[in-house]
Amino acid sequence: MSNMAVTRESFDKVMVPNYAPAEVIPVRGQGARVWDQQDREYIDFAGGIAVSCLGHCHPALVGALKEQGEKLWHVSNVMTNEPALRLANKMVAATFAEKVYFCNSGAEANEAAFKLARRYALEHFGEQKSQIIAFNQGFHGRTFFTVTVGGQAAYSDGFGPKPADVDHVDYNDIAALKAIMSDNTCAVVMEPLQGEGGVISPDPAFVKAVRELCDQHNALLIFDEVQTGVGRTGDLFAYMGLGITPDILTSAKSLGGGFPIGAMLTSTAIADSFKPGTHGSTYGGNPLACAVAEAAFDAVNTDELLGGVKERESWYREGIAAINAKYSCFQEVRGKGLLLGCVLNEKYQGQAKAFLEAAMNEQLMVLVAGANVVRFAPSLVISKEDVSEGLARFERAVAKVVNG
Ligand SMILES: Cc1ncc(COP(=O)(O)O)c(C=O)c1O
16 A cells, blocks of 8 residues: 555545645655655745754654664553653753653643643642633644633634633733732743744743742743744743743653654642643653654754854844845744744735745745744754755745735
C-alpha cells in the first residue's frame, strides 16, 4: 500500500473535513526549504505553525531520533525512562520550575495545567475557588476544556454544555481583570504574546498587574507558552523577557522541533496536588519524543541561538519595512523575535488569506493570525539568504495583491 498514489483529492475523499488544506502536498524538507510532490521548492516562513524551531530535518534532531529509535520507543508511565528524566532535568535547570509533566500537545499541556490549578485550589482553599479567567482572542487548544478557556466562543459553541466557571476579559485591560477577580478566582490564564489572536504583545504594566492581582487573590498565574516558548521570542521562554514568573507554564510546538510533545512546568508545592492517579497520558514522556526534544532544547538554550533570533527579527523588520515603503499595505509589524505579524491597514482589511495565497503562488509559506494579520514563525536558525529570498518572494506576492 505504501506506493499507492495519493493526491489532494484523496483528502476530500477519506479525511474528516475539519481542515481545508492547501493544494500542495509537501513531501520533504531541508532547513527552511520544503519540496512538494511535483518537486516544486518553497521557502518556509510558517515553520509548521511555530513548530519547526530548527527547520526541517536538522541533523541534531535526526541523529537523536535515529539513536533513540534503535534503543527504546515506548514504555508507558508504569515506568519512567531516561530521555524523559534528562529532558525534565534540563527544563528544571533552565526555568523557574521544579517539576515537569510531559504530554503530547499544547492542548494537553493546558488541559493538565487547568486541571492542576482547579485541584490545587480545591485542596488548599475549597470548592468555591474554581473561577478560571482568560482573555478574549486567546487560544489554548481544541480539547473541550481548553477551547472553552480560549477566548473565541465560536470555537467552543455547538458542542453542548461547556465546562463551567470560565470567564473572559480583554487582553491588556487591567481594570476589567480587576473588576472580575475575587478570592474565588482559581487561575488566570494568558499567552505572554497572543499568537493565534493576532500577534498581540502585552503591555508591561498589564503583565505586572496580572501577577499582583493573582498574588492578592491567591490565584495561580498560568502562562501558555505553547507558541512563544523554546526560543521563539528570543528568550528561552517569553516570561523571562517580561520580568515576572508564572506559577504554571505550558510548552509544546517548538519543544519537539516537529516531534509531538507537550510539557507543563510548575513548582513542587503546586505539583503536589497531582497525586498518583489524578492525571496521565499513555504517550506522555515517550522516549522518542523526549530524546528529540532534549536535542532541540540543547540547541535552542544557548546564547548564540537566542541572540540569533533577535538578529533575525531585525532582518525581517527591515525587509518588511522596505516592502511596505513601496506598497503601503501594513499599518504596523507586531510581535517579538521570530513571531511576527504584519498588520494590514484599512485598505486591506480582512484580506490576510489573499496575501497567504499569493505568497504560496510565489513559493513562500506564510501564516495568518486572524483575517488582518500575516504571520511569520520561521525556523529560529533560518539563514540570511533564505530570509532575503523569502522576503523577495513575499514582495512579489504583496505586489500581486496590491496591484490586483
Ligand atoms: C498559545 C497556544 N496554546 C495552545 C495551542 C494548542 O496546541 P496544540 O495544537 O499542540 O494542541 C496553540 C496552538 O496553536 C497555541 O498557539
